[in-house]
Amino acid sequence: MLQRALPTTLSSALSSAPPISGTLPGEIGITTEWEETRMSADVLFTGGPVFTGVGLPLEGMAVSVVDGRISAVVPEAETETLAGPGTRRIDLNGALLAPGFQDAHVHPVGGGVELLQCNLTEAENAEQALAAIAAYAAANPEESWIVGAGWSMDHYPGGTPTRQLLDAIVPERPVFLMNRDHHGAWANTAAIRLAGLDASTPDPEDGRIEREADGHPAGTFHEGAAELFAEVKPEVSxxxxxxxxxxxxxxxxxxxxxxxxxxxxxxxxxxxxxxxxxxxxxxxxxxxxxxxxxxxxxxxxxxxxxxxxxxxxxxxxxxxxxxxxxxxxxxxxxxxxxxxxxxxxxxxxxxxxxxxxxxxxxxxxxxxxxxxxxxxxxxxxxxxxxxxxxxxxxxxxxxxxxxxxxxxxxxxxxxxxxxxxxxxxxxxxxxxxxxxxxxxxxxxxxxxxxxxxxxxxxxxxxxxxxxxxxxxxxxxxxxxxxxxxxxxxxxxxxxxxxxxxxxxxxxxxxxxxxxxxxxxxxxxxxxxxxxxxxxxxNHRDHDTGHVREGYLANLVIIEPNPFEVPSDELFGTAVTSTWVEGEEVYRAGRVPPRTDSM
CATH class of the missing domain: 3.20.20.140 (Metal-dependent hydrolases)
Incomplete structure (x- = not known):
């Protein structure tokens, strides 16, 4: 599975063969039984295509938001009937408006905690990972254990880093680091010793210990074997x-x-x-x-x-x-x-x-x-x-x-x-x-x-x-x-x-x-x-996942419009604005959407 961050610039052209297409559940249009109040819009999005959640984007349409919900999806010629003195207009300037993304399989708490610990996800090789561990240990002398995650298996022979690599940079304090896929851990000798592990320790039924020639744990612990440290490593507060x-x-x-x-x-x-x-x-x-x-x-x-x-x-x-x-x-x-x-x-x-x-x-x-x-x-x-x-x-x-x-x-x-x-x-x-x-x-x-x-x-x-x-x-x-x-x-x-x-x-x-x-x-x-x-x-298709009247105004602005760039340039597209229930909760500083009041 891909572990490294993807570049946003291209160094080579990728295949442009025609892709396949498919359908998704709940293909629906842009009209609902939700009663439109025709109140003045709090926010009005104009000037760009609208991806409704299925199919190709709509062109020439405007999206109105009232009280955190989408109140209308109408031709842009009708926007003046929706606007009032306090309406905030977002000129998409050709960018794509789409439903907010939903991640159907994620570990946000683990990801957030690891950003606050010894985070190795940016390391591009073993040397950079070891340098990051050493720097973290030096910057946090009060921590009794060095814990974190993010090392990549392909940076080490056989995907199994050794305890000696860690011992050379953090010899006294125990070190315990999950790999990027979180199906294995890397520990130094101090951590192995504190956990009471040695050549006589059997592999658990749901895991495996990498071993040295004499059977002593080598430093990498797969799957359930990582849990052998549970009783000694510090709990996350x-x-x-x-x-x-x-x-x-x-x-x-x-x-x-x-x-x-x-x-x-x-x-x-x-x-x-x-x-x-x-x-x-x-x-x-x-x-x-x-x-x-x-x-x-x-x-x-x-x-x-x-x-x-x-x-x-x-x-x-x-x-x-x-x-x-x-x-x-x-x-x-x-x-x-x-x-x-x-x-x-x-x-x-x-x-x-x-x-x-x-x-x-x-x-x-x-x-x-x-x-x-x-x-x-x-x-x-x-x-x-x-x-x-x-x-x-x-x-x-x-x-x-x-x-x-x-x-x-x-x-x-x-x-x-x-x-x-x-x-x-x-x-x-x-x-x-x-x-x-x-x-x-x-x-x-x-x-x-x-x-x-x-x-x-x-x-x-x-x-x-x-x-x-x-x-x-x-x-x-x-x-x-x-x-x-x-x-x-x-x-x-x-x-x-x-x-x-x-x-x-x-x-x-x-x-x-x-x-x-x-x-x-x-x-x-x-x-x-x-x-x-x-x-x-997520059983939230009744009010999210589509740009549709009555749905929550959970929206994103994507620049450039991904439907207008070659497929090999999709890696350069980015979210420049995120909205939750009609409130802008994120705006990229480098390419902010243009706004004014009508």
Missing amino acids: PDLVYRGLLRAQEEMLSLGITGWQDAIVGSANAPVPDGTAAYLRAIDEGTLKVHVIGAQWWERGVGLEQIEGILARRDERASSGSAGRFELGSVKMMVDGVAENYTAAMLEPYRDASGHDTCNHGISFIAPEIMREAVTRLDAAGMQVHFHALGDRAVRDALDAVGAARAENGPRDNRHHLAHLQVVAEADAPRFAEVDAVANLQALWATHEDQLDTLTLPFMQDGAERRQYPFGDLVRGGAKLAAGSDWPVSSADPLAAIAVAVNRAVPGYDAPPLGGEHQRLDLATALAAYTSGSAYV
């Missing part, structure tokens, strides 16, 4: 979690994201801090500007008995009076790991460095029979299930579970969705539509890059490249699409992900489109996945 949430909100608003699904809440045993208390505090203090769906963590070491508590938490939040800002109607099931450490669950075995088959098919964190029963019961109770499924076996098991629920309970409106979808068997692409499961795309990863090309594809079966992130096949199979980032695993920028979805390649990396040009999406489909598609998954 409630205040830091809260500050992390607000920092994350600031970051995401700057990228045009006006709502999201937090992919892990409700557990102290999950790999990211639980943000539930922080969300509730933000609601009480009036600092949470966006709407959030929390996906409650399915404890993979616990069985069906946890369902009762999950439903109780959902119902308590639903009756709180503030569920429109934060609700708990989803359950996160992590079905497998990730391909680069060979824990993604695969139908065919991984290969070794010599190209020979191993006995390793990855890890299934939840037994398929338990998952089918759990999903059926959750579905019957009106819960959505949000699956982490990377490998083709994990995808099949998740689809089987959704299919079992549908067979038992009949059609329901729970909108179960599978995130990541790195490898999907060809036979399973049409099953999304058959069982009514949404494909939740992390499109930024759908390109050749160092980690995929050096740590993943060489260890998969022949032909695996053409099955990587098969978005085109999913659309042709009739799947509904949503989109998310998985930040802080990689950038939260929706426009960067959309650019990759359209091109299947990134500037500066000399490789053909990943999986073939037939896996590309057209721009309208990719943009819809990040707006109306994610609103559908």
